Amino acid sequence: MSHALPQLLQKDLPLTALAPMQDVTNLWFMKIIAHYGSPDYFFTEYFRVNDTSRLNRNILSAITENNTGRPVFAQMIGESIPDLVRTAKELCKYNIAGVDLNMGCPAPRIYRKNVGGGLLREPEKIDQILGELRYAVSDRPLTVKMRVGFENTDNFYQILDIINRHNIDLLSLHGRTVKDMYHGEVKYNLIAEAVRRVDCPVLANGNINSAKTALEVLSQTGAAGVMVGRWAIGNPWLFNQIRQALRGEEITLVPLVDVRKYIDRLQQTPTVSTMPERSRVGHLKMFLNYIALSVDTEGDFLRLMRRVQTEVEMFDLCDRFLLSDMTKTFALAPSLSV
Secondary structure (H helix, E strand, O other): OOOOOOOOOOOOOOEEEEOOOOOOOOHHHHHHHHHHHOOOEEEEEEEEOOOOOOOOHHHHHHHHOOOOOOOEEEEEEOOOHHHHHHHHHHHOOOOOOEEEEEEOOOOHHHHOOOOHHHHHHOHHHHHHHHHHHHHHOOOOOEEEEEEEEOOOOOOHHHHHHHHHHOOOOEEEEEEEEOOOOOOOOOOHHHHHHHHHHOOOOEEEEOOOOOHHHHHHHHHHHOOOEEEEOHHHHHOOOHHHHHHHHHOOOOOOOOEHHHHHHHHHHHHOOOOHHHOOHHHHHHHHHHHHHHHHHHHOOOOHHHHHHHHOOOHHHHHHHHHHHHOOOOOOEOOOOOOOOO
C-alpha cells in the first residue's frame, strides 16, 4: 500500500526537492534556501546507521527546529537491517515527511562499506532491506534515493522491480553511476525508463543547473519533478526560477548585489564565532566554488577566489566582482561545471 506524499507548494506544478548533501543541507542551509524560495521538499543529511548508532542531534535539529514550513524527509545510510529498522522507527516519532534510504552516495569511503551507492551491487540485499523497512514504516512514505548503477547499469531494471515490489512512495534517481561520481553525461534516458517502469513518482536528479535545464529534463524524462543539489548552492533562487519557468513566466534576474548579500548570509554560520579564520575561509570557498561561474563566466573570480587566504582578501575580491557594476546580473545557466 502506498502513502500520500505531503502537499506541494503549487499542486498543479511538478515537484522540486533540495538534494541531501552531507555537511551542506543542515538546518541552517535549509533556512537560507527557504529565504530565497523553498523547494517543495527537503531531505536531511544522512543519519549513519550501524549497531552502535544513535540519532545525530545536529541532523535531527533540521527536523525538530525546522520553521521553513516545508516537509522534511529523514535520510538514512546503512546496511544492517535490524539497525535500519530500529532507526526508521525512532525517526517516525518525529515530524518527518517520510523515511528516505540512501542508495546513491558515491564517496569511496562510503561505498566500500557496502552502504550508499555500494548497495547497488547487491539487489538481493536491497530486496531484504526494503521489505523490512516497508513493514516498519507502515504509516508514512518510504522513499529511495539512488543512482542508475554502481559501475554499470546491469542491475538497473532488477532494482526498479524491487522498488515496485515494496511499494516505495518516491524515487529520486541520479542519472549517473556511482563510479561516475559527478562527471560525464547524465543518462536522462534511463530516468525516463524508470518513470515508465515504476509505480511511484520519480524525481530526476543530476546536473540540473538552471530553470531551462529543469524544463528540458522534465520534458525528456516525464519525471514527476526535479531534485537539485550542487546547483542550488550556487543559485538559491533556482527553485523559484524553476516555478516561474513552469508557469511560463519571465525569470526574474538576480542583481549581483543580491548575490553579495547571499555570500554574507553564508558566512554567518551558527558556529562562525568558534571557527578559526582558516576554517571560515575554507567553508566559504566550498560554497563559492558553485557560485563563482555564474558571477563571472570567464573564470577569473573562481581562480582568484581559490587563492585567497584571509577573510579580508575574500570579501575584497567579492566586492570587486559583485559590487563594481550595479547593473550586472547573475548568469541564468553556469557555462562550466565545477
